[in-house]
Amino acid sequence: MNSKEFLLQECENVRATLQDVLRHDYAAGSSQEFYDEFCERLEVLESILEPTDPTDVSTLGTFAKEISLLSTLVHRVERSHAGEFPWPFTEYLQDLAEPLCMENLAQNEGKPIIRVYAEGGLFSYQINLEDDLSVLNIGRRIFTIVFPHTLRHHVLLHAIFGHEIGHAAWTIPQHKSDLKGKVLEPLRAVGPLNSTSQATAWLKDTKAPPPILELRDQYADEYSEITLNQLDSWFQEFMCDLFGLVTFGGSFLAAHQTLLLALDPSGHRWGPYHPPYVCRKAMLWHACKHLGWPNFPSDISDTKLRSDIEAFVTEYCGSPPGPWEDIFTQDQVAQAVDALKDLLTQVGTSCFSMPDESILLPLVRMLREQIPPCGSDLSGSENPANRNVDFRHILFAGWIVADELAGQNNDAGKGGQFLVLNKLCEMGLLQQRAIDRYKAAKEGGTS
Amino acid sequence: MSALVKASILANMAQNKLVVSPIICGSQLGASSIDLRLGNVFLMVRARGIPAVDPGRFAHADDTAGDHAFQQARRQKHERYEASFGHKFLLHPGMLALVPTLEWIKLPANLQGIVTARSSWAREGLSIATASLIHPGYKGVITLELANLGQIPLTLYPGLRIAQIAFYSLSEDAKEKDMGSRFNMAFEPVEGNVAHEDEAFLP
Numbered sequence: 003m004n005s006k007e008f009l010l011q012e013c014e015n016v017r018a019t020l021q022d023v024l025r026h027d028y029a030a031g032s033s034q035e036f037y038d039e040f041c042e043r044l045e046v047l048e049s050i051l052e053p054t055d056p057t058d059v060s061t062l063g064t065f066a067k068e069i070s071l072l073s074t075l076v077h078r079v080e081r082s083h084a085g086e087f088p089w090p091f092t093e094y095l096q097d098l099a100e101p102l103c104m105e106n107l108a109q110n111e112g113k114p115i116i117r118v119y120a121e122g123g124l125f126s127y128q129i130n131l132e133d134d135l136s137v138l139n140i141g142r143r144i145f146t147i148v149f150p151h152t153l154r155h156h157v158l159l160h161a162i163f164g165h166e167i168g169h170a171a172w173t174i175p176q177h178k179s180d181l182k183g184k185v186l187e188p189l190r191a192v193g194p195l196n197s198t199s200q201a202t203a204w205l206k207d208t209k210a211p212p213p214i215l216e217l218r219d220q221y222a223d224e225y226s227e228i229t230l231n232q233l234d235s236w237f238q239e240f241m242c243d244l245f246g247l248v249t250f251g252g253s254f255l256a257a258h259q260t261l262l263l264a265l266d267p268s269g270h271r272w273g274p275y276h277p278p279y280v281c282r283k284a285m286l287w288h289a290c291k292h293l294g295w296p297n298f299p300s301d302i303s304d305t306k307l308r309s310d311i312e313a314f315v316t317e318y319c320g321s322p323p324g325p326w327e328d329i330f331t332q333d334q335v336a337q338a339v340d341a342l343k344d345l346l347t348q349v350g351t352s353c354f355s356m357p358d359e360s361i362l363l364p365l366v367r368m369l370r371e372q373i374p375p376c377g378s379d380l381s382g383s384e385n386p387a388n389r390n391v392d393f394r395h396i397l398f399a400g401w402i403v404a405d406e407l408a409g410q411n412n413d414a415g416k417g418g419q420f421l422v423l424n425k426l427c428e429m430g431l432l433q434q435r436a437i438d439r440y441k442a443a444k445e446g447g448t449s
Numbered sequence: 450m451s452a453l454v455k456a457s458i459l460a461n462m463a464q465n466k467l468v469v470s471p472i473i474c475g476s477q478l479g480a481s482s483i484d485l486r487l488g489n490v491f492l493m494v495r496a497r498g499i500p501a502v503d504p505g506r507f508a509h510a511d512d513t514a515g516d517h518a519f520q521q522a523r524r525q526k527h528e529r530y531e532a533s534f535g536h537k538f539l540l541h542p543g544m545l546a547l548v549p550t551l552e553w554i555k556l557p558a559n560l561q562g563i564v565t566a567r568s569s570w571a572r573e574g575l576s577i578a579t580a581s582l583i584h585p586g587y588k589g590v591i592t593l594e595l596a597n598l599g600q601i602p603l604t605l606y607p608g609l610r611i612a613q614i615a616f617y618s619l620s621e622d623a624k625e626k627d628m629g630s631r632f633n634m635a636f637e638p639v640e641g642n643v644a645h646e647d648e649a650f651l652p
Binding site for chain 2: 087089090092093368371372373374376377378379380381382383384385386388422425428429432433435436437439440
């Protein structure tokens with residue numbers, strides 16, 4: 003069997019596996035769009051492979067990669083069984099990300115096909131969009147949302163997906179160009195990361211904090227210089243952090259800090275793809291300041307809630323950064339945030355806005371009483387006036403109460419309390435989805 | 450013990466003693482009951498899971514993560530599905546499924562709840578007759594034990610109104626020490642323990 007014959011055989015294998023995965027429920031609604039897309043891709047692949055000369059190693063190599071991609075995607079579908087994810091959160095996330103991931107492709111108005119699966123541990127949060135459509139010239143991208151298996155129902159941590167939405171947007175050419183020109187340009191214009199030589203000098207600065215000096219000594223050979231690719235990757239991370247902040251708001255700040263400090267408790271490690279956490283937090287501090295969030299508690303009249311939000315702001319918005327990690331000016335960050343908000347608004351992705359006290363206080367009270375937080379009318383009215391509540395406000399309320407519990411002098415069972423809070427919020431999202439669905443149907447819309 | 454009428458149910462809710470959340474629409478409120486909706490988790494008995502439900506197997510087992518055989522048998526008893534709204538769930542004749550309500554319930558110390566099927570679904574063969582008593586002080590979703598007693602499969606969807614709860618006032622408040630339940634703060638159905646406190650009668 004030569005390579006061409008084997009690749010054609012592998013197309014058949016992928017097709018057989020595709021049939022087999024139909025045994026599973028792997029989509030909230032229908033698995034048809036994924037199935038149809040795959041059948042079409044396999045047909046196109048076979049039609050190109052059939053007339054290919056068996057000695058044309060270049061073409062065969064290209065299509066081997068395509069077949070490998072298809073088999074990987076089918077394999078992932080096997081893990082997309084219903085029951086592995088927080089469906090209500092996933093649906094809200096899809097609503098948020100879909101307008102951004104639409105593009106001017108050949109078919110179906112460029113709407114991506116969204117698949118969800120759970121895999122891996124803390125590092126596994128991902129939203130992947132296929133980044134190259136040129137080979138098969140197919141009209142739709144397949145968009146995969148990956149939850150860490152162990153954290154799949156920890157909805158408070160899922161606010162980190164705001165960052166992942168940024169990576170997904172970056173793979174779409176029209177957004178990439180805008181993001182480079184409007185969001186990254188102000189960040190890259192001046193400062194210690196302005197060039198590879200400046201960045202290397204900054205990392206070698208003798209005034210860097212002690213953990214950096216230790217790490218620098220430890221990794222001297224490995225990361226003695228910052229390369230352009232590394233710098234590009236770092237800026238993409240900074241941009242994605244702004245995506246997270248602008249799309250998920252306060253809950254993103256808390257999830258970002260909790261997850262990243264769990265992976266790097268010192269907050270000073272860096273790598274080829276990720277800048278030190280302390281620099282990311284410093285940038286977010288400027289962004290929060292620009293958005294006016296540190297002043298948000300002064301708008302709250304309820305004393306207890308105000309003090310809880312003050313504690314939240316202190317914990318997650320942070321304090322003025324030290325000179326070494328403060329690599330962007332307030333003006334640079336403000337320009338980037340405003341440009342990003344404009345871009346998101348243009349495509350129809352809603353940005354996070356701080357909730358009014360009239361929205362936040364009932365959610366927080368429900369959580370304190372161990373009732374799932376949502377827009378449910380608990381007043382005992384004969385005609386309940388349930389409210390539409392932004393799912394991000396439910397997550398924000400969850401983090402405020404999580405912080406409140408963490409501040410209590412009772413270490414016992416804190417992990418359990420956080421799990422219960424996550425479950426309450428997940429249940430709240432489900433109930434809110436039901437309220438939204440009913441109201442939309444009543445108003446004659448779709449849900 | 451007397452049943453609460455709608456006005457009393459609503460008064461208890463207004464005073465934050467009783468919680469049923471969310472009540473999606475006013476038509477869920479009956480003269481002396483509240484309709485309950487189907488949640489989105491389904492526990493279904495797995496045909497190849499375990500040979501029999503044997504209380505003797507539970508009686509001397511260590512109900513902690515350390516007892517592999519016990520934990521495995523327990524987990525293999527059911528298949529678990531989680532579905533979004535609009536996702537279909539078929540309940541075949543003779544089949545038993547454990548499902549949660551969409552609503553979160555919180556009962557005060559002086560009320561107990563009785564859960565029954567809605568009559569429109571009961572007429573189609575849907576039974577939720579077992580374990581219908583909700584103790585005072587309970588907090589969480591309610592697990593419904595759905596069985597199809599009819600001859601044809603029933604198609605169910607999360608969010609449908611399938612059950613109802615009536616509330617009864619007690620002669621006095623239940624004692625704090627009596628109100629604990631193994632199923633308190635339930636977010637979804639879990640397996641019970643049919644041997645609990647009956648070890649003396651088991652081999």
